[in-house]
Amino acid sequence: MTEATRDIPAAAAYVEVARARPRIKLGALARVWNLLSYSPIATVGAAIILFWCVCAIFAPWVAPYPPNKIDSALLAYPYPTSQHWLGVDHLGRDIASRLIWGARTVLIVAPIAVLTAAALGTFLGLLSGYRGGAADAVIMRVGDTLLAFPKIILYLIIIAKFGASAFNIVAVIGVTNAPIIARIVRAVTLDVKNRDYVAAARMRGESPLYIMLVEILPNARGPLIVDLFLRLGYTTIAIGVLGFLGVGLPPPDPDWGGMIKETYGMLFVWPHMTIIPSIAISSLVIGCNFLATGLRESSVDG
Amino acid sequence: MLRYTAKQLANMAITLFAVSFLVFALNELSPGDVARKLLGAYATQSQVDILYKEMGLDRPLIVRYLEYMGNALAGDFGQSLVFRRPVSELLFDRLGNTMILAAISFAVIVPLSMLLGVLAGMRERSLFDRAISVFSSICASIPEFAMGVFLLAIFVVWLGMLPGVSPLRADSGWAVWMQFVLPVLVVTFYDAGYLISMIRSSMVEVMRSAYIRTATLKGMSFRGVVAKHALRNALITPFTVILLQLNYLVSGLVVVETLFAYPGFGRLMLEAALSKDIAVIEAGTLVAVSVTMLTQLFGDLGYMLLDPRIRV
Amino acid sequence: MADVLVFDKVSIDYRGKAGVQRILNDVSFSIPAGGSMGLVGESGCGKSTVALAAMRYLPRGMTVAEGRISVEGRDTAGLSDAELRRVRGNRVAMIYQDPMSSLNPVMTVGEQLMEVPLLHGVTDRAVAFQRAVAMLGEVRLPDAEAMMARYPHQLSGGQQQRVVIAMALMAEPALLIMDEPTTGLDVTIEAAILELVRELRSKFGAAILFISHNLGTVARICDRIGVLYAGRLVETGDIRSVFHRPAHPYTHGLLSALPRIDARGKGARLHPIEGTLAAADRARPGCAFSPRCPHMAPAECVERSVPMVPASPAADHLARCARLEAVRKASQAAWRARPPAEAEVDAPILLDVRHLTKNYELGGRFGGRAKRVVRALSDANFQARAGQTLAIVGESGCGKSTLAKTISGLIPASAGEARLGDADLAQLPVDKRPRDLRRRIQMVFQNPDSTLNPSHSVEFALARPLKVLRGMGSGEAKREVARLMEQVQLPPDLLRRMPHQLSGGQRQRVAIARALAGEPDLVVADEPVSALDVSVQAAILNLLSDLLERSHVGLIVISHDLALVRHMADWVAVMYLGRIVEYGPADAVFRPPYHPYTEALLAAAPKPDPDAGAPTVVLGGAMPSSTQAIVGCPFASRCPRKIGAICDTETPPVRRFGVHSIACHIDLPPPAAGIRSQADAAAPPP
Ligand code: SF4
């Protein structure tokens, strides 16, 4: 996991972006359309994410079989067939169905984790950037310490200590990602708080809370959204890694990382059982990263 | 610069203490476990209690922490409960293995990313640039375990060219150097993907700057401009990040080591965490955090050397 | 081979997402060897594109669609890469705006200078080094050898620009292109750089293409001038013909929109050019200026293309206007000037500032270094009066913005007082001020890009202060917002817009409306128009003076632009290094006796008059850092009239001529013509 180390210059770059050129404000839909028609890479990313979202939302209707239905008879020929498009796994469960239900798990847990991090990080970042002084020093110091932990080891310690559950995973990812988001928000805040419109707000006597939430926060929107998609991708990887290392979401609910772990030993016999979930997880991360790249480019080029 | 280094080292020491105490406290929340674990599931509760006392686990946390740190500073990190060996020995072995993997990977990743990143960023939006951007973005998106699966499927299952496990023993049927190929490849793809896009965007930004225009309009050739004016500026920002990769390469290789059964530091930490081998976790965390902080320090110092604007 | 640079009917297109746009349209001019041509125009007129095109260095997407550009008789389009490199830097060199970013931050000045000869034929590094050192001497940089080893960030802005000039001259080019070379520099530094350019020009004989938005700087450097509008050259000619007998309505507009330092007094109304440059104007088949032109006649101006025609008997004076005769007649009649209003020194005092002081402390807490004190403002004394304008002038770093922020309460004062009625503003940072006091003092900021929150609509920006400061409900606020918009002459349909959809001038109008929303007694305006184009500046200045006159609000305007100050101030305070060195009614300050610094500022200010001649005083050096304790006179290190050691050791006395005061050791003669006797009666107590 290198997420922790990946953010310092990125944050700086985003601030540049935010400063560079505000984009034309249209209706939300028109804006999305604008972006997609402008950036092919964002379009591809959005399409992939949308595909998995549809799978996740309509899992009970799209999935051809119950995800945990075991049928060892199928192991005679576990490869893709017309009944089981993606084949079955080592217990004879339909891989397609498990992927579809697994998408549900990832797409619930990952966004919640990221939003937790965003809420916490935004709050701390605003506070530390706007207040400065001791609050800033303490928040940044604690954040740095948290970031100095190799993230994967931190995950392991905590999950090993408190057990693997969706809640713990959300909490761990939320807390460990918050300092990174806090830095981004802080950088924007430091920049924005010296703008004249903030001075104007102070001169009419607005409260610090109003200034932080109404005058400053909306201007961090651009860099934050880009970062949230990047973080969504990394979180998907993180959840996969935990599953792969055997400390992920508890079975039998399908979890992409877990699917890879369970069938990894069978790679030499039935490679598709491992390869297909690997492709699934990679595709979702690629989707997130493409969308983030596209968003960032479009905000740079105006 | 000296003063800065001293200050950072002091900072580091403080953070290390904080971190070690945190990990110590976290692991000690249910100290009964340790004695239970040592004695096995069939020991009676009274036996557990006696051992618990004998080990001094009933003393206050802070006292035990100070004692632990005292020993640690003297080089004694205690005994591993699982491996039944002194932690320092164990760590030393495993860290050594990981360092080899890290060094090879670093030596591949850094020149490769610099080359591709600079070439791509040099001509923004050229075909090459777009290809590299998409390629690096995809590489950085594929988790290590997925990349491992793909490479294993191709090179081991399908082509049979390389070994699928890397226990670093000569008796496993493959030459030891061949056992490094796949782990290094997996790490390289994942990490270089990120570094390339980093260096590329830094290069793009530099190429847009006014001093590049100045150099071009002096009558310098494009290659001259890139080599003399752009390169050094473009590497300033990524420099720290490049160094920070060392930190990932030392303590972030859990997945790769698990994937290839590589006897390294990451896998040691995984095993320790799963079996609640506290002494190992504690010592390992200290090592990992020190590595992070040292690379950060070196990153900052190098940054100062590269950029005359921030020399102190 | 007479002409160094020839633009022959050049058109340049930009191919972007929005289709093809014509950036330059049918531009023709030529510069003879050793000649100098100025190109003026407002932002977006395409003047920088001309510079880049001359170097064949157009941004991606731009191409020369028609016409020929030749340098020393050779068509640049036909040059091979190697030939092009020989032209660049060697035959044609460029000097840019913002010298800091055009120098490589990680290379020493010396290396960057030596590159030029090394690229153009010199192989011996020692020779290159010698030349570089010699050139640094030519541009009057002290201690050239030491300078060679410095990095750009270790130099001041003026020094950096000298290095860039030296770099350009290294290969003794035939043509120097200067793109806004002094924009962003202080007036005294600007004057020194312009003097240097004039001097070097006669020494090296290079032709100059001088691009600027500032008519004053062009007047000082050039013998010919071209006026660009929407990518078209609308007037060219000898500089005197164009300045004295502007033919095109746009040129006319530019000149009469400009506040003049040599005005006889406050109050002469400026003539702004109505409207703004629109993107569509570039594509207009007829006259691009027609939407804004008061003399427009559809049949002649819009329906067919307008060629360049001779504009006056003077040779080579051309203008692109179909109705020159009509324009000439109309504009002769249009000149009207208000009689200069004299300062009413007895207007009631609104704000009384005594001994106001602000010190910052740097470092110390965490840095481990010794604490340093920045004396941003020392012992300021002045009064602002109801219905009058007090201008605070000085160069960047003189403390004028600190002064504004201290009065507004954005930063706390260290000592002294500032009384507004019963309240002492110096003791009350803004969050401690009661609502009514906050309402009474408001600010207009400098930068139109950051004065409005990009995330909020105009309506939100205007309604909020009404609700907060005047406790209005939504409905009431809405009606009041409409009234404010009318007051600042903005159409109501802008209310829904976001700031980036407005032009700079419109944004500044909204900012003025926002400041007026609370019905303040005192408005502090920090460089309110310095980021705007000339024609827009005039409109905003007129608006401000109208509003103030009508509502009897007091105004404190912070500015570096003496012409502007001359135009609008009743009272002037001149600041240097945190001190007010001269203070008094505008008429007295702009007339001798001067403080030596005021005199230098007046001399340095660029005047849009080709006959103005070289400034009588040019200051050397730069303002010293305000971290050093000042003994003696703050201006002593640069003062051209310094009378001796006493200036370094003793604080200069404040000499009073009625209400006019000057802090200087020179025993100045009293003013030639006295100010009204009432003035003396209102003199502040010593
Ligand atoms: S051509 Fe017509 S519209 Fe254009 S400047 Fe002349 S009079 Fe005005």
Ligand code: SF4
């Ligand atoms: S006191 Fe001396 S140095 Fe200061 S302005 Fe007067 S003459 Fe110049």
